[in-house]
Amino acid sequence: MDSLLCEKYNALKERIRSLECGAVAFSGGVDSSLLVYVAKDVLGDHAFAVTARSPLVPLAETDASADFCRKYGVKQLFVDHNDLSAFCTNPPDRCYICKKQLFSVIFALAGKNGARYVLEGSNLDDEGDYRPGMRAVAELGALSPLRECGFTKADIRAVSRELGLPTADKPSAACLASRFAYGELLAPERLAAVEQGETFLRSLGFGQLRLRVEGSNARIELVPEEIGKAVAMREKITAKLAELGFVHISLDLRGYRTGSMNEGVKQAP
Numbered sequence: 698m699d700s701l702l703c704e705k706y707n708a709l710k711e712r713i714r715s716l717e718c719g720a721v722a723f724s725g726g727v728d729s730s731l732l733v734y735v736a737k738d739v740l741g742d743h744a745f746a747v748t749a750r751s752p753l754v755p756l757a758e759t760d761a762s763a764d765f766c767r768k769y770g771v772k773q774l775f776v777d778h779n780d781l782s783a784f785c786t787n788p789p790d791r792c793y794i795c796k797k798q799l800f801s802v803i804f805a806l807a808g809k810n811g812a813r814y815v816l817e818g819s820n821l822d823d824e825g826d827y828r829p830g831m832r833a834v835a836e837l838g839a840l841s842p843l844r845e846c847g848f849t850k851a852d853i854r855a856v857s858r859e860l861g862l863p864t865a866d867k868p869s870a871a872c873l874a875s876r877f878a879y880g881e882l883l884a885p886e887r888l889a890a891v892e893q894g895e896t897f898l899r900s901l902g903f904g905q906l907r908l909r910v911e912g913s914n915a916r917i918e919l920v921p922e923e924i925g926k927a928v929a930m931r932e933k934i935t936a937k938l939a940e941l942g943f944v945h946i947s948l949d950l951r952g953y954r955t956g957s958m959n960e961g962v963k964q965a966p
Contacts, residue, residue, distance in 0.1 A: 708846045718743040719814040720807035725762030728818030730864040751778035752885045753872040792830035827959040868905040878911040890941045915943035921952040
């Protein structure tokens with residue numbers, strides 16, 4: 698690892714070590730995996746992971762988080778987050794409402810288990826998108842050591858690769874609600890349909906992707922070099938997505954991009 702990245706990594710370790718104990722909000726994604734690995738490394742048994750079980754989170758992600766914790770000897774606690782009623786209409790501040798609700802529960806569980814601090818995995822790149830959830834996390838007092846120490850997503854992947862973490866090249870993930878246009882109902886069966894659709898697309902060999910939903914329309918986002926492959930497999934893809942209840946199915950020619958559902962609200966307060 699180059700000298701600048703090494704400095705960031707050492708700063709991250711020292712920042713976490715200074716806390717003496719902490720709970721990591723752990724999704725199993727690239728960012729929180731590095732965070733929980735370092736927390737375990739420097740704090741030992743004074744660090745533990747807290748993972749949400751929710752219809753907003755694909756089961757495969759929850760299972761992967763458990764596998765990671767078992768592999769690295771991290772204590773993992775679970776919280777159930779099944780009540781979507783406060784944001785089921787998917788308002789633009791959905792992420793704020795959801796994160797405030799979820800992290801309040803995580804803080805309570807952390808306190809019961811002797812952890813004064815809750816750590817979460819946002820990084821510098823997250824500041825470039827519309828992310829009201831970061832405001833909720835800050836209001837509750839959660840710490841963001843990766844962002845504090847200047848880590849970008851590329852930095853996190855590079856360090857994870859150096860450490861041999863299985864998440865180093867894992868595609869970026871986000872909760873299933875992020876697939877829906879604002880104002881769309883977030884019903885469990887609709888979330889499940891998106892999860893099944895994306896699982897199917899991955900089974901066909903596609904990598905980074907999103908299945909975006911508006912009404913009965915499904916819009917597939919893939920990395921640009923895989924768009925041609927999807928066109929060649931269109932009959933198989935449309936048949937499966939139609940089976941899941943989608944009527945109009947399209948490919949986004951702009952390709953996959955983070956937070957595309959936020960493009961009309963990025964300047965919102």
